[in-house]
Amino acid sequence: NAGVTQTPKFQVLKTGQSMTLQCAQDMNHNSMYWYRQDPGMGLRLIYYSASEGTTDKGEVPNGYNVSRLNKREFSLRLESAAPSQTSVYFCASTDRAGLADTQYFGPGTRLTVL
Amino acid sequence: QKEVEQNSGPLSVPEGAIASLNCTYSDRVSQSFFWYRQYSGKSPELIMSIYSNGDKEDGRFTAQLNKASQYVSLLIRDSQPSDSATYLCAANNFNKFYFGSGTKLNVKP
Numbered sequence: 675n676a677g678v679t680q681t682p683k684f685q686v687l688k689t690g691q692s693m694t695l696q697c698a699q700d701m702n703h704n705s706m707y708w709y710r711q712d713p714g715m716g717l718r719l720i721y722y723s724a725s726e727g728t729t730d731k732g733e734v735p736n737g738y739n740v741s742r743l744n745k746r747e748f749s750l751r752l753e754s755a756a757p758s759q760t761s762v763y764f765c766a767s768t769d770r771a772g773l774a775d776t777q778y779f780g781p782g783t784r785l786t787v788l
Numbered sequence: 789q790k791e792v793e794q795n796s797g798p799l800s801v802p803e804g805a806i807a808s809l810n811c812t813y814s815d816r817v818s819q820s821f822f823w824y825r826q827y828s829g830k831s832p833e834l835i836m837s838i839y840s841n842g843d844k845e846d847g848r849f850t851a852q853l854n855k856a857s858q859y860v861s862l863l864i865r866d867s868q869p870s871d872s873a874t875y876l877c878a879a880n881n882f883n884k885f886y887f888g889s890g891t892k893l894n895v896k897p
Contacts, residue, residue, distance in 0.1 A: 705883060707885065709887075714796065714889055715889055716792075716794075716876060716887040716888050716889040716890050717832070717876065717878075717887040718887070719884060719885065719886070722883060722884065724883040730883070732884065733886075764831055764832075775820070775837075775880075776822075776834050776837065777822075777832075777834070777878075777885060779831035779832050779833070780831060781830075781831055782830075782831050
């Protein structure tokens with residue numbers, strides 16, 4: 675039982691390049707999330723998927739797209755990377771977004787855009 | 789106003805003391821409230837969740853929720869150097885979770 679896994683762990687891109695961050699969970703959770711964390715900013719929600727087949731914007735969706743490939747996998751795509759997207763990206767999952775549900779986080783992807 | 793707000797600290801306490809971490813939230817979030825601990829370079833891990841007014845205790849940790857004042861706190865008793873980390877307050881509103889910017893706690897031996 676690996677929990678939430680993310681690939682890659684580190685990535686350096688040049689401005690304008692594209693890439694996809696992968697996330698998978700093996701806990702049979704319905705909801706999955708993508709966050710970014712910048713120094714002093716806490717975690718900010720980029721996109722989320724409440725259930726397989728649905729996706730919705732969070733606080734900071736501009737410049738990103740997502741795909742909920744199946745119940746296990748939720749990917750985040752940067753079509754044209756910008757230096758402002760330099761951040762640590764965390765994927766998380768939860769069984770249901772109801773009362774007192776726990777979010778389980780992946781180890782994070784550290785992205786630098788030059 | 790942000791949905792969840794915290795003092796960024798750092799908060800320094802001596803080993804063995806009680807550390808008190810505070811968080812306020814807006815009307816836009818009102819379901820459940822969470823405290824996460826995050827060590828430097830690591831991902832957040834859940835310490836406590838609370839959704840009813842009052843106190844909830846788990847070992848050395850106590851979460852307190854006051855809905856009238858829109859205030860959540862975390863008390864850490866008998867603080868240890870291993871408690872030194874950033875503590876994130878979070879709240880959810882249906883499927884969305886909102887995080888504060890975190891309070892850095894230093895426990896000095």
